Amino acid sequence: MNKEIRPAVNRITGRSAFLALLKDEGITHLFGNPGTTELPIMHALKEHPDLTYVMAMQESLVVAIADGFSRASGRLVACNVHVAPGLGNAMGSLYNAKFTGTPMILTAGQQEQGHGLMEPVLYDPLVRIAEPLVKWAVEVTRLEDLPRIVRRAAKVAMTPPTGPVFISLPGDILNSEAGLELGRATRIDTRVKPSDESLQALVQRILKAERPVIVVGDEIVKSDALNEAAAFAEALGCPAWQQTAPYGAHFLSESPCFMGALPRIQPQVREILAPHDLMIVLGGDPLRMSVYSEVDPLPAGLPMVQIGLVDWDLAKNYSAEIALKADVKETLRALIPALKTAGGAALDARAKGGIAALASKNWTAKRTRLVEQIETKKESSPIDPDWLTLQVVDAMPANAILVDEGLTASRYVSALRPHRDRYGYHGLASGGIGWGLPASVGVSIANPDRPVVCYSGDGSAMYSIQALWTAAHHKLSLTVVIVNNGGYRIIKQRLLAFHQDDHFVGMDFVDPPVDFSGLAKALGLEAIRITKADDLASTLKSAFARPGAKLIEVMVDGSVK
Numbered sequence: 001m002n003k004e005i006r007p008a009v010n011r012i013t014g015r016s017a018f019l020a021l022l023k024d025e026g027i028t029h030l031f032g033n034p035g036t037t038e039l040p041i042m043h044a045l046k047e048h049p050d051l052t053y054v055m056a057m058q059e060s061l062v063v064a065i066a067d068g069f070s071r072a073s074g075r076l077v078a079c080n081v082h083v084a085p086g087l088g089n090a091m092g093s094l095y096n097a098k099f100t101g102t103p104m105i106l107t108a109g110q111q112e113q114g115h116g117l118m119e120p121v122l123y124d125p126l127v128r129i130a131e132p133l134v135k136w137a138v139e140v141t142r143l144e145d146l147p148r149i150v151r152r153a154a155k156v157a158m159t160p161p162t163g164p165v166f167i168s169l170p171g172d173i174l175n176s177e178a179g180l181e182l183g184r185a186t187r188i189d190t191r192v193k194p195s196d197e198s199l200q201a202l203v204q205r206i207l208k209a210e211r212p213v214i215v216v217g218d219e220i221v222k223s224d225a226l227n228e229a230a231a232f233a234e235a236l237g238c239p240a241w242q243q244t245a246p247y248g249a250h251f252l253s254e255s256p257c258f259m260g261a262l263p264r265i266q267p268q269v270r271e272i273l274a275p276h277d278l279m280i281v282l283g284g285d286p287l288r289m290s291v292y293s294e295v296d297p298l299p300a301g302l303p304m305v306q307i308g309l310v311d312w313d314l315a316k317n318y319s320a321e322i323a324l325k326a327d328v329k330e331t332l333r334a335l336i337p338a339l340k341t342a343g344g345a346a347l348d349a350r351a352k353g354g355i356a357a358l359a360s361k362n363w364t365a366k367r368t369r370l371v372e373q374i375e376t377k378k379e380s381s382p383i384d385p386d387w388l389t390l391q392v393v394d395a396m397p398a399n400a401i402l403v404d405e406g407l408t409a410s411r412y413v414s415a416l417r418p419h420r421d422r423y424g425y426h427g428l429a430s431g432g433i434g435w436g437l438p439a440s441v442g443v444s445i446a447n448p449d450r451p452v453v454c455y456s457g458d459g460s461a462m463y464s465i466q467a468l469w470t471a472a473h474h475k476l477s478l479t480v481v482i483v484n485n486g487g488y489r490i491i492k493q494r495l496l497a498f499h500q501d502d503h504f505v506g507m508d509f510v511d512p513p514v515d516f517s518g519l520a521k522a523l524g525l526e527a528i529r530i531t532k533a534d535d536l537a538s539t540l541k542s543a544f545a546r547p548g549a550k551l552i553e554v555m556v557d558g559s560v561k
Helices: 014-024 036-047 059-071 083-100 126-133 143-158 171-175 196-208 226-236 266-273 328-358 363-375 385-395 436-446 467-473 489-499 516-522 533-545
Strands: 011-013 029-032 052-055 077-082 104-110 137-139 164-170 177-179 212-216 240-242 258-261 278-282 304-308 322-325 401-405 425-427 452-457 478-484 526-530 550-555
Touching: 011 014, 014 036, 014 143, 014 171, 029 036, 029 059, 036 077, 036 104, 036 171, 052 467, 059 077, 059 083, 059 104, 059 436, 059 467, 077 083, 083 104, 083 126, 083 164, 104 126, 104 143, 104 171, 126 137, 126 164, 143 164, 143 177, 164 171, 196 278, 196 304, 196 322, 196 328, 212 226, 226 240, 226 328, 258 363, 304 328, 363 385, 385 452, 385 478, 385 533, 401 436, 436 452, 436 467, 436 478, 467 478, 478 516, 478 533, 516 526, 516 550, 526 533, 533 550
Parallel strands: 029 052, 029 077, 077 104, 104 164, 137 164, 212 240, 212 278, 240 258, 278 304, 304 322, 401 425, 401 452, 452 478, 478 550, 526 550
Antiparallel strands: 011 177
């Protein structure tokens, strides 16, 4: 009997194989903060000069920068942190990545197998730490398994519902050498649409509704369905709202059907939805709230139909008459012509009437009224934060990308700046502050030809201020605008609103004050401080137009209103 002849494979170290595998999976940048257990990877980088290493000065920043890179490009990212404490530092940012479904391979160096049994300094079982926040977690125990593990990790991370995965890399695995077959990358095509029967059932259910409303989520971005979602709303002539956590460009703002973002206040959402007889949810968790209320945001008896690939979000909190696990873009491409055919002239007439009725209250009309309202504050001293937001929006170049973590100061950002492309806006999704500044670094690295503006509160910025060094080091076209109101204003507002208490303990940065422009200069950035409203427009426009990393600190009114 003839034996099977397998092709010869080259001998390669685990560390070099790991980097080669990442590159073959499409990785161009490795984000990290090196420690002793990561030295094998650092050693192997000289064999892979085409892989750019991006260093951040703390592991939470490493993951947030990688998160920003992926959210601004839709690509798989890889980042490497330092054993148990490094993974612990990264957990807050990993929570953000889990919430946004960021396709990420997170790795950590681990003590050599056998040595870990002795519980040396920095050791802990890493897989158990990571498991709650990732789609899959594994430790490599044989060098021969490394290619299969990396290939599987990339496939799992990139398959909807996308999300982070974790690999623990023991030092002996990285330093060993063997003949390895590296295999090839696999991507699962999930751009599926419903069956003809399901599609027709959905068409008939939508046409049955007299007053439908659309609520859209982040799968609009992931599916690249902005144009299709707008066309769908216009075909029905019905209002479209962003989900209650509007952290991306989830709808084309200037569409005549767009109304804005639903608030995270249950009674207000209930009032908005009450006039409608069908809620159509496209790719998201539509009514995710923040603070508890006895009022349910969904009006009693309001039926729902839902489309999306994230099956956990389908009918998660509210039953759906029809729930289709399908790609939003592909479904809308089939649904729109089917609706028009079935609805005929009656649907066309209803759509035109609906659009006309929305003209005085859609996003564009609301923006006009809001600008008039904010303009009355331009003479305020200290600078009014809403006036600052308007000046930032007006000064930004048309092709700029905005990363938003202004919290109280940026309450009107999505009402003032139109979404025109899927990667033009990125906001805080999970609620865990400190994400915005490092994320903007990753966004800028992913988009070197577009200016990036980070709009951040002072409290958020202090969670991750070291990210400025990475921005300066890579000479990014990034402008960070710090809204300095001298404390945690959002917590003051909520203490006053929920407890009628204005005794603000631990919520001020006034003794001593934080000098953000001084911090920025120390970390290598050009820095400007603005205290007068008259200086805003010219300073912002000049900064946004110039290359290089810079910070503008704006002193604003910190009073609680």
